[in-house]
Amino acid sequence: MKKILLVDDNEQDRMLYKRYLTKQTGYESVEIHESSSGEDAIRQYRTLRPDCVLLDYNLPDTTGLEVLVGIKQFFPAETMCIIMITGGGSEMLAVRALNEGALDYLVKQQFDQELLLKTVKHAIEKNEWRQYEARYHAELQGVNQQLRDSLAELTEIRRELAEKNAQLTTAHHQEKSHNQELDTINQRLARTNADLDNFVYAASHDLRQPIHNLRGLFEELRRTATFHDPEEAHLLQLVDESLQSLSSTITDLAHVVQVEQLPGEQPPEMVDIAEMVADIVQTLLPQIVAAEATVQTNFTALPAVEYVRSNLRTILLNLLTNSIKYRDPNRAPLIEVRSLLVQGQPVLEVQDNGLGLNLERYGAELFQLFRRFHPQAGEGTGVGLFLVNRLVHGEGGRIEVESQDGAGTTFRLYLRAPGGQ
Template sequence: MNPQEDEQLPALDLRLTQENLEDLYEHAPCGYCSCLPDGTLVKLNQTLLGWLGYTREELVASQCLQQLLTVGGRLHYETHCAPLLLLVNQVREISYTLRRKDGSTLPVLMNAVLLRDSDGQPLVVRVTLFDITERRKYEQELIRAKGQAEERREQLARANEQLTLQNGQLTRINAELDSFVYTASHDLRQPIDNMVGLFAELQHTATFHDPEASSMMSMFEGALQQILSTIAGLTEVVQQQRQLEQVPLEVVELQSFAEEIIRSLQPQAAELEATFSLDFSTVPSLRMARPSLHSMLYNLLSNALKYAQPGRKPHIKVNTALQEGMALLRVHDNGRGIDLERHGRELFQLFRRFHPEVVGLGMGLYLVNRLVHQAGGRIEVESIVGQGTTFCIYLPV
């Protein structure tokens, strides 16, 4: 036998068995009324009278149930509810709005049962009404929230359409700019080469008696070489971008990939006595175009060596992590650092350089930024002048 069955139930308070049925009817938490088949009211409980604000004498045998409803509710009751009662003897959970004596309204949910006499003739309709004011407020709030959500969805759809249009325009503009840069650099190269040839001939054949001529010639030659380097850089950036756009994605194992890049930088690294720390345990591989990843990592590692702090051996850390649902490729060095407060907005602009004493064209970070965005990622930079720089590249997993 279940031990719980041996437990004695608490003694029943006999006063609960002596409830007054009339009182239960009059003060029930819902409205009760009875009416004739044509709707004439014959009985209402005190709860319903309290809701409506009428006295019993004002309603009994004086008004019909449908007269207590709004115009729309009355039409529905007469064309739908009353015929359905005659057909199936009951209706359930029909929403109506009652009109109070003071003109205000009360939303209710109605259940009704039709009782018949011994001959089967309709005798009386018993009606139960539930106050659904709070439910109606909740429903209206849901409708309002749904309307707001729909409005926001439409706004987002319009914004997305606008962004798609703008993205298409930017893509077209970028393509046109790339074509312009490539064409301009190609067309400029021939006249510049001609100038270089003419200048070389001038150096061999002309004699200058001005003592400052030699330094001026050197300055002119340097300017020509700078123009040639800029044109070559522009051409290289556009060509590399076009080539990378056509390379398929593949899974790249980062450990061996990074080690291969470091070996290619070994002469420079050995001269500086640089050391590297690699940790790809969290994200051991990335799925992207191998040449793009090579260009990104090569530029960052070579820059870490190029901009090493004088008098300090470079130590470069490369690792991965998972953040915000994306793969994070982090490259940290202990080099010269960048004044981000001063140069932060220009950091990824083409031909922008922040350490004039170091030889370079200012294309590396520009290309890295373009490749990161092309891969669907973003790049963030942390740097302290004299202490080092950290590049954080977020890429899709």
């Protein structure tokens, strides 16, 4: 549920915005709150912490800019989602509002329902993305500090070993061999230090490549290094696991960004469903064999569908992966993939007998970013269903879900009919 606060002393304007927002926002439900003064708006913001605020510039007791300043006294500007509404359309006022922390602005009498909905939805998603990015950036900084601490400890070990090797004159051959190994480690540590400096500098611009570089360096270090203190090796293992988890999250985030930036008009083509599913099954074969899963298909009613091939593959791959990942440990997984034609509209179904979930409790959050409902069942970041939902709706389709806790789940994808809008 999204909470939206309307701040405007004009009751008719508030009624208009409320009517616009309650018709369709793209979210399961919207909770509207209203305020007619700046003082009350600040009080309600502190109490409600709304997902978005529509803030009129002209208020009876103050201005919208003063309300922005007042809210920033209690909350950081980067956590606020506020859209300024002005009556005059002054560019200078718009710039001041954005500088004070507003995410966007609208001019009265110059926007309709569609523009208002798009502006609100974009502002909420931008603010949520900003929070996710800040959280993972903080996590990245924590991992980076762990790496620096580990490197400092390893450097100290190298120094102590070098001092001891200087005293072992009776074992010259062993000393030489050991020193060569230490020199190699020292070079790797020097390269790692340089990589870390570049990593910190570029983290806000490109997160994936530095993570991959560090994982590769630590795999090689773990393979070749000798640790006399078991705690050092254990610490290195913990760091490596943290990098793997963060790398998976960043990769999934990159996929989300890629989907968001896809061109609006990609050419569809006739896709043989059986051929595509067979290719996906082959890709997932190690997981299918390990889980002792069975995949059954039936595409008699609709052998092929007109769709963007890469999008359809991503949709089906994520659904089949989820069916395997969230299987019930007490029974062999059974996954059924079917195609149908319902009143001229192509439909794909992916059904499993896995863990399922309580739709009354979690249905509204099912396709939200970073939401997971069975964290004990394998690794994941909660991005797969978000991608599936965006891709299906982006092509003009919709998704129906049937699920019961402990009794499996069915995803029914209503794809856009050929030539449909």
